[in-house]
Structure formats: C-alpha cells, structure tokens
Amino acid sequence: MxxxxxxxxxxxxxxxxxxxxxxxxxxxxxxxxxxxxxxxxxxxxxxxxxxxxxxxxxxxxxxxxxxxxxxxxxxxxxxxxxxxxxxxxxxxxxxxxxxxxxxxxxxxxxxxxxxxxxxxxxxxxxxxxxxxxxxxxxxxxxxxxxxxxxxxxxxxxxxxxxxxxxxxxxxxxxxxxxxxxxxxxxxxxxxxxxxxxxxxxxxxxxxxxxxxxxxxxxxxxxxxxxxxxxxxxxxxxxxxxxxxxxxxxxCIFEWVYFSRPDSIVDDQSVYSVRKAIGQQLAIEAPVEADLVIPVPDSGVPAAIGYAQESGIPFELGIIRSHYVGRTFIQPGDKVRHLGVKLKHNANRALIKGKRVVLIDDSIVRGTTSLKIVQMMREAGAAEVHMRIASPPTKHSCFYGVDTPERAKLLAATHDLGAMTDFIHADSLAFVTIDGLYKALGKSERSQYRPGYCDACFTGDYPTALTDHDDTAAVDQFAMLEERVA
The missing domain is CATH 3.60.20.10 (Aminohydrolase, N-terminal nucleophile (Ntn) domain)
Structure with missing residues (x-):
C-alpha cells in the first residue's frame, strides 16, 4: 500500500x-x-x-x-x-x-x-x-x-x-x-x-x-x-x-499543530496564536524573497502571519487534492513515486523563477522537508528558504504523542547547518523558544515556571518518566554486561 x-x-x-x-x-x-x-x-x-x-x-x-x-x-x-x-x-x-x-x-x-x-x-x-x-x-x-x-x-x-x-x-x-x-x-x-x-x-x-x-x-x-x-x-x-x-x-504543541485552528485552547484562539508565531518568525528570521508559501494544511496560519509581517506576498504554491484517499494499490516503485503527487502538487506557473519561503509547523525526521524542497526545485524555484513555526524538535514525547526515538529526530543529531544541507534548502530557520512564548502572550520562557510543557523542544519533562528511565537502566545494564563478557 x-x-x-x-x-x-x-x-x-x-x-x-x-x-x-x-x-x-x-x-x-x-x-x-x-x-x-x-x-x-x-x-x-x-x-x-x-x-x-x-x-x-x-x-x-x-x-x-x-x-x-x-x-x-x-x-x-x-x-x-x-x-x-x-x-x-x-x-x-x-x-x-x-x-x-x-x-x-x-x-x-x-x-x-x-x-x-x-x-x-x-x-x-x-x-x-x-x-x-x-x-x-x-x-x-x-x-x-x-x-x-x-x-x-x-x-x-x-x-x-x-x-x-x-x-x-x-x-x-x-x-x-x-x-x-x-x-x-x-x-x-x-x-x-x-x-x-x-x-x-x-x-x-x-x-x-x-x-x-x-x-x-x-x-x-x-x-x-x-x-x-x-x-x-x-x-x-x-x-x-x-x-x-x-x-x-x-502541551505547547496544541497551539503549534495538534488542535484545529478553529478551536480555543486555554482561552486562546489557535488560529490567532499560529498567525502570531508566523509574525514572530518573520521578525526573527527575515529573508529576501518573492513568495511566502505554506505547507498544506498546518502551515497556513503561520504563513499568513509571516507574509503580513514581512510584506512578502502569500500564495498557495502547493495545491492539495481533497479527493484522494490515504492509500491505493500500486505495482512498482515508479508508480509509488508518482502517487505522491496525487495528494500535493507544486503550482508550477506561480513558482518558476521565484525565491520562495516555505512555512511548516515542525521538522521531525526531515524527510518531508526534503521532499517539499525538492518539489519546489523541480517546479523551477530560484531559491528555497524554509521557516519552521516551532523550535527544533530535539526530544521525544512521553505524554501521548507518537514521537520517533530521539536518535531519529533530525534536530537531535544535526546542527542548523547540517539540517539545512540535509533538506537541500538555501536557508533554514526556526522560531526561538522565547519567540514561541511571545506568540502565546508571554514575555519569554521562564526557566523556573515555564507555563507549558515544551519538553520536545527543551528536554524539560514536567513529570517522572518511570518506564523510560527503567528501560534505559535495563539497556545500560545490558551494555555493561556485554562489555564485561
């Protein structure tokens, strides 16, 4: 499938x-x-x-x-x-x-x-x-x-x-x-x-x-x-x-990605917060470009905020089909590759020769960002700049979010330059943790009273992680036994 x-x-x-x-x-x-x-x-x-x-x-x-x-x-x-x-x-x-x-x-x-x-x-x-x-x-x-x-x-x-x-x-x-x-x-x-x-x-x-x-x-x-x-x-x-x-x-990620934009979470409009994150991102990571393009659909509100703050026009440079199911049967790798374009396709006439800023909510493994940048290159973009509406995801979540193990998180194993090279972008930037807090109406992140669970960005877990710690201890003991043997 x-x-x-x-x-x-x-x-x-x-x-x-x-x-x-x-x-x-x-x-x-x-x-x-x-x-x-x-x-x-x-x-x-x-x-x-x-x-x-x-x-x-x-x-x-x-x-x-x-x-x-x-x-x-x-x-x-x-x-x-x-x-x-x-x-x-x-x-x-x-x-x-x-x-x-x-x-x-x-x-x-x-x-x-x-x-x-x-x-x-x-x-x-x-x-x-x-x-x-x-x-x-x-x-x-x-x-x-x-x-x-x-x-x-x-x-x-x-x-x-x-x-x-x-x-x-x-x-x-x-x-x-x-x-x-x-x-x-x-x-x-x-x-x-x-x-x-x-x-x-x-x-x-x-x-x-x-x-x-x-x-x-x-x-x-x-x-x-x-x-x-x-x-x-x-x-x-x-x-x-x-x-x-x-x-x-x-969980701070409710405002970044999880909740629907038309929801209100803790008395704050998710849509408004995501726009504010985009505005903050434009302040922190400006770039000369011709178009601001959201990665559908989660990047749209932040892209609107980035465009409004930067003055760069907002355009739908990636078109999503709403009439394709999640899976279909295919006979080989060639059709599998072509099938990707059934769901999302570059708006080629708009992108050709343009310097584009892509806005997405996060980078996890980096494989998606690589595909998107490649799509823009194939559509003729002159430059592709990636801007992410959350800080780098460096740590796994143990509170009900399906997160890859830490070794598979791109930001946990690569610095910014290496991440930029990995996704083949001309530039890459993330909103800072303080910038994310500002978008939520805080002046900055307090080390002592953060106000949110942001462990996926900071590693500051607010509760004990008994099962994880026990597993890590067992794994460490097994490694020691192996070395002794």
Missing part, C-alpha cells in the same frame, strides 16, 4: 480525541458528531460506549468515524442518555481492535468504561505489579491499568477508588469515565492534555477541543481545570480537586 499524504507522514501525530455526553436522549448520535470534529486527533480507530440506565453498549471499529458511525442502525444499537467516544492514534499498545477505546470492564460496582487522551508514563511498572497480584489484562493499552487500579483499590466508594487509582499513575491524561452512577471527566494535575466542558440545553458535554462543541451546537462553559474531577449525574454536576496545587504545564 502507498501512503499518498507524504507531508503528514513526518509530522508528530496527535494523541487521541475524546467526547462525552450526559443527560441527552440519543447521546451516541451527538458523540458520533463530536468525534467527526476530532478526527484529526486520531485516524486509526474509533469507538463509542453508551449507557441506557441498565446496560452498557459498545461499538468499536478500525478506521475513521465516517463509514463506521454514520448509520441509523449503528447509532440505534447504542441507546441511552449517556455516552462517550474516542478517536485513536496509537502511542502505547499495538494497532488492534482490543486496544480501541472506550475500554470497558465489569467491576464489583458495575460497568466501567474509560476513554483516555494522553499517556501514562509509569504504566509498564504498574502493569507488572498488577499482574503479580493476579490481574489479567485484556489489552496492551496503558489505559487498562486505570481499570485494574480501580478494581483492586481498597477504598469504599467508586469515586474514592478512582481517585486512588489516579494517585498511582504518572504522565498525562484527560479522561472521560462512565459508570452506573454517572460520568466523570478529569485532567492530570499539570493539565498536559486538554479537556473542555459545554452545555446543550440541559445536557453536559466534554470534549478534547471546543470545535467539537461547535459542531453539535453546544455552548462552551469552561475548561476542565488541571487536577479537577467533574462528576455528572444526569444533568447535575459537582467538582472535586483531590490533588495538591501545582503550576499547570499544558
């Missing part, structure tokens, strides 16, 4: 998207609509679980929401006034139906369904201990550790058992949980992963992004706060905060 979207293959992939409804008959239909709006956050699989007051009902499928959850028969098999759903891009666990969420289990207290956006950074350690104590896991997903921790907790009430479970896990999570008693939505104490709350008539809605509220006609109420648990029973709601206060560190 051939992936015909080469510009997406070398991006950091979104974690997951979650959506929940309580207090609305036909809740599953609303969840399906909400998941459509969150499809960009996970395109590998989708699932919906509903509760009709007596029984839980679940439908899971590989692939997109469309085609799996848009028929009356499917939605009709998910009755009830409470439902939650999930779109998945796997960061932990194999690609298999058993890992598709919501995950569901029958506990002593009744049914328990959970949809999770993020990554539990001590899941392997917790899992080993749970298995030692007799737990039997049905998936390879880190999310299942939460179910087992709740099931084995010694606390009396379900809420207390859930809180007990949360206090034993590390990392990033936004969760929607369904039980016979009601729905619980929560974020990790640092608020690394996003979660918002809305209202539609009398129903309460939770979603990873505000755009999902817009699609179902719901009113945005507020963000679920870092470390907060919102408990909903029918249309009644209360809040508890079981964790001690800490300075929030939401």
């Amino acid at each position: 051939l992936t015909t979207n080469p510009f997406d293959d070398d991006h950091l992939h979104e974690e997951c998207g979650i959506f929940g409804v309580s207090g609305s008959e036909g809740a599953a239909a609303l969840v399906a609509l909400g998941l459509h709006a969150l499809q960009h956050r996970g395109q590998e699989a989708a699932g919906i679980t509903s509760f009709d007051g007596h029984h839980f009902h679940t439908k899971k499928a590989m692939g997109h929401v469309a085609g799996n959850f848009d028929s009356e028969a499917v939605i009709g098999a998910l009755p009830g006034s409470v439902a939650c759903g999930h779109v998945r891009y796997s960061t932990t666990g194999e690609t298999a139906l058993r890992n598709v969420q919501p995950l569901y289990a029958e506990l002593a207290s009744g049914g328990f369904a959970v949809a999770h956006n993020g990554n539990i950074s001590n899941a392997m350690k917790v899992r080993r201990e749970l298995i030692r104590r007799g737990s039997i896991f049905q998936s390879t997903s880190d999310t299942e550790t939460i179910i087992h921790l709740v099931a084995t907790s010694n606390y009396r009430t379900l809420l207390d058992r859930f809180i007990d479970a949360l206090k034993q896990i590390e990392g990033a999570y936004a969760l929607i949980v369904m039980t016979p008693e009601g729905m619980i939505a929560c974020r990790d104490p640092l608020g690394i992963r996003p979660l918002v709350m809305g209202k539609l008539n009398d129903s309460i809605i939770f979603a990873s992004e505000t755009v999902a509220l817009d699609v179902v006609g719901a009113e945005f109420v507020r963000d679920v706060e870092p470390g907060e648990l919102v408990i909903v029973q029918g249309t009644e709601m209360r809040s508890v905060r079981p964790f001690g206060p800490v300075a929030p560190r939401p």
Whole structure:
C-alpha cells in the first residue's frame, strides 16, 4: 500500500480525541458528531460506549468515524442518555481492535468504561505489579491499568477508588469515565492534555477541543481545570480537586499543530496564536524573497502571519487534492513515486523563477522537508528558504504523542547547518523558544515556571518518566554486561 499524504507522514501525530455526553436522549448520535470534529486527533480507530440506565453498549471499529458511525442502525444499537467516544492514534499498545477505546470492564460496582487522551508514563511498572497480584489484562493499552487500579483499590466508594487509582499513575491524561452512577471527566494535575466542558440545553458535554462543541451546537462553559474531577449525574454536576496545587504545564504543541485552528485552547484562539508565531518568525528570521508559501494544511496560519509581517506576498504554491484517499494499490516503485503527487502538487506557473519561503509547523525526521524542497526545485524555484513555526524538535514525547526515538529526530543529531544541507534548502530557520512564548502572550520562557510543557523542544519533562528511565537502566545494564563478557 502507498501512503499518498507524504507531508503528514513526518509530522508528530496527535494523541487521541475524546467526547462525552450526559443527560441527552440519543447521546451516541451527538458523540458520533463530536468525534467527526476530532478526527484529526486520531485516524486509526474509533469507538463509542453508551449507557441506557441498565446496560452498557459498545461499538468499536478500525478506521475513521465516517463509514463506521454514520448509520441509523449503528447509532440505534447504542441507546441511552449517556455516552462517550474516542478517536485513536496509537502511542502505547499495538494497532488492534482490543486496544480501541472506550475500554470497558465489569467491576464489583458495575460497568466501567474509560476513554483516555494522553499517556501514562509509569504504566509498564504498574502493569507488572498488577499482574503479580493476579490481574489479567485484556489489552496492551496503558489505559487498562486505570481499570485494574480501580478494581483492586481498597477504598469504599467508586469515586474514592478512582481517585486512588489516579494517585498511582504518572504522565498525562484527560479522561472521560462512565459508570452506573454517572460520568466523570478529569485532567492530570499539570493539565498536559486538554479537556473542555459545554452545555446543550440541559445536557453536559466534554470534549478534547471546543470545535467539537461547535459542531453539535453546544455552548462552551469552561475548561476542565488541571487536577479537577467533574462528576455528572444526569444533568447535575459537582467538582472535586483531590490533588495538591501545582503550576499547570499544558502541551505547547496544541497551539503549534495538534488542535484545529478553529478551536480555543486555554482561552486562546489557535488560529490567532499560529498567525502570531508566523509574525514572530518573520521578525526573527527575515529573508529576501518573492513568495511566502505554506505547507498544506498546518502551515497556513503561520504563513499568513509571516507574509503580513514581512510584506512578502502569500500564495498557495502547493495545491492539495481533497479527493484522494490515504492509500491505493500500486505495482512498482515508479508508480509509488508518482502517487505522491496525487495528494500535493507544486503550482508550477506561480513558482518558476521565484525565491520562495516555505512555512511548516515542525521538522521531525526531515524527510518531508526534503521532499517539499525538492518539489519546489523541480517546479523551477530560484531559491528555497524554509521557516519552521516551532523550535527544533530535539526530544521525544512521553505524554501521548507518537514521537520517533530521539536518535531519529533530525534536530537531535544535526546542527542548523547540517539540517539545512540535509533538506537541500538555501536557508533554514526556526522560531526561538522565547519567540514561541511571545506568540502565546508571554514575555519569554521562564526557566523556573515555564507555563507549558515544551519538553520536545527543551528536554524539560514536567513529570517522572518511570518506564523510560527503567528501560534505559535495563539497556545500560545490558551494555555493561556485554562489555564485561
């Protein structure tokens, strides 16, 4: 099979998207609509679980929401006034139906369904201990550790058992949980992963992004706060905060790439922030050129900002076809190479003889940037300058983003000059970390209170990385044993 979207293959992939409804008959239909709006956050699989007051009902499928959850028969098999759903891009666990969420289990207290956006950074350690104590896991997903921790907790009430479970896990999570008693939505104490709350008539809605509220006609109420648990029973709601206060560190990449540009994240328009990043990039890395060209589609707002600040005309120099699927069957390498152009093609008449500035959101392995620069050269560009609307990605993410191991990150192994040579550009520049913070309304990045999780740029991880550290220790011990032998 051939992936015909080469510009997406070398991006950091979104974690997951979650959506929940309580207090609305036909809740599953609303969840399906909400998941459509969150499809960009996970395109590998989708699932919906509903509760009709007596029984839980679940439908899971590989692939997109469309085609799996848009028929009356499917939605009709998910009755009830409470439902939650999930779109998945796997960061932990194999690609298999058993890992598709919501995950569901029958506990002593009744049914328990959970949809999770993020990554539990001590899941392997917790899992080993749970298995030692007799737990039997049905998936390879880190999310299942939460179910087992709740099931084995010694606390009396379900809420207390859930809180007990949360206090034993590390990392990033936004969760929607369904039980016979009601729905619980929560974020990790640092608020690394996003979660918002809305209202539609009398129903309460939770979603990873505000755009999902817009699609179902719901009113945005507020963000679920870092470390907060919102408990909903029918249309009644209360809040508890079981964790001690800490300075929030939401993921800065939500504004750079993950969230849809029409979403509001932590009271800031994603589109406006991306334009501001482009403006800051033009201030920090100006260049004499004829055209500013975005890499579709994620580079568009930053390219507009760069063009406005620099005075260089903005043009669509790369045209994307919206009518080509992700894959098709092909007989050989020649057709495979030509298939790349089915999805994106250079606007040759516009580019020929011009000095162009390409704007993209990030460079991961560098292979995509190389293809884009080559495309511009083949279209006759006189000069090709690359400008990136984020700092160099030098470190892996352990909080729910599918990041290559550090050795495969171009910026981790190459300096700026070597990166420029690798992608065959005339020049290359990234927005600085302080410039990124300025675009978000901060004066600069504070070393002591950064305000965001920016570990992929700085290596400053805000939580313990137990599983990673344990693995590194095992690998180091193995190397020592090999040397001794």
